[in-house]
Amino acid sequence: MSLITRLLPLALVTVSLPALAAEPLEVFVSVAPQQTFVEAIGGEQVEVHTLVAPGESPHLFEPRPRQIAALAEADLYVRIGAPFEEAWLARLRTANPALPILDARKGIALRQLATDGDAHHDPGHEHHHGEIDTHIWTSPPLVRVMAGHLRDALGALAPAHAEHFAANHDRFVAELDALDAEIHERLDGLAHRRFMVYHPAWGYFAATYGLEQVAIERAGKEPGARALTALIEQARREDVRLILVQPQLDPRAAERVAAAIGGRVEAIDPLSPDYFVTLRRLAALLVAGAGR
Structure with a gap:
């Protein structure tokens, strides 16, 4: 048997291994805290991209064309209720009607901004009733709710890793509960x-x-x-x-x-x-x- 004949099976195995490895799920989120949550649950099975870069304001942000194009190829988009989302969701759905979109606010009672800090009732300060507060991630118990949705969504997209996501979820929730208890104390x-x-x-x-x-x-x-x-x-x-x-x-x-x-x-x-x-x-x- 020639040297080439002996090495051919090894070469075939070496080339075929990457093809068998599952690619990480491409997940897009609106703001950086969400990236932390998704990475905590998804681990190495996710690659997370945040739309609003550090230093930018979600209230002034507009997604760039390249971000919209990349989003159209994503496996999952996790929205949080940021002001820019509503205007761009229709365009996203047009670019990729099959794109799964998880609303992180699911199951959470939303607050109105006008209810916060109205104690002085100053007549010279205009109140905008009905404006929804989107900063749900600032409450650890609400992040706990979001974490459950993320575990389920990732598990549905990659069933082979569902147990991995569930174990990561449980560890993350334990950390959230410890943080919550510490802040209460x-x-x-x-x-x-x-x-x-x-x-x-x-x-x-x-x-x-x-x-x-x-x-x-x-x-x-x-x-x-x-x-x-x-x-x-x-x-x-x-x-x-x-x-x-x-x-x-x-x-x-x-x-x-x-x-x-x-x-x-x-x-x-x-x-x-x-x-x-x-x-x-x-x-x-x-x-x-x-x-x-």
């Missing part, structure tokens, strides 16, 4: 239950832990003079010394309020992929801001 005893934010991104977090956020910005607009005065008076009355801002947004209005009350501004990003680090830091800031 830190915040349940706070005497001051209100905190001030520039953009109302923490409503679900506040609702989960019995807190109330007071927002400076409403419907993407800075407050007028009367509303700003009312916010300053409220902060002084309630001894608020901490104002939270997002790094994607202009902090000048928050800085004006902080200067008037002798407080400080802290940047914390609800869009950070470092989910557990971010929520632990938020809890620590709220404890420090309450003087405990």
Whole structure:
């Protein structure tokens, strides 16, 4: 037998192995925290792409043509309710009518932004009732709900890995439950239950832990003079010394309020992929801001 004849079977095996290996599922999400959740459950069986890049605002974002084209070839899109989604879903469905779309909000009671921080009832500050708060991921118990949907969706797309997804889901949920218990332990005893934010991104977090956020910005607009005065008076009355801002947004209005009350501004990003680090830091800031 010649050397070529002896090596031919090995060569055939070597070439055919990659063809037998399953490709990771191509999953698209709207914001970075979702990527963390999908990767925690999917592991090496998923490749996750986030539409809104770090530093961008979901409220101003528009998907680029190359992102739409890539989405049309995806195995799954997980929507979160970001403002840009509705306008582009029809185009996505036209490009790929078979694209599975998972709504991460399924089974979750959604909040209205106008219900957050309305305590001062300032007549000079316009309220936009009916605007839905999309930041559902800021509550660990709600992420637990989302995790179950992700496990089921990934398992349906790749049944051979369903047990793998289920095991990853259980580990992830255990981490969420530990985080939830830790935050309750830190915040349940706070005497001051209100905190001030520039953009109302923490409503679900506040609702989960019995807190109330007071927002400076409403419907993407800075407050007028009367509303700003009312916010300053409220902060002084309630001894608020901490104002939270997002790094994607202009902090000048928050800085004006902080200067008037002798407080400080802290940047914390609800869009950070470092989910557990971010929520632990938020809890620590709220404890420090309450003087405990």
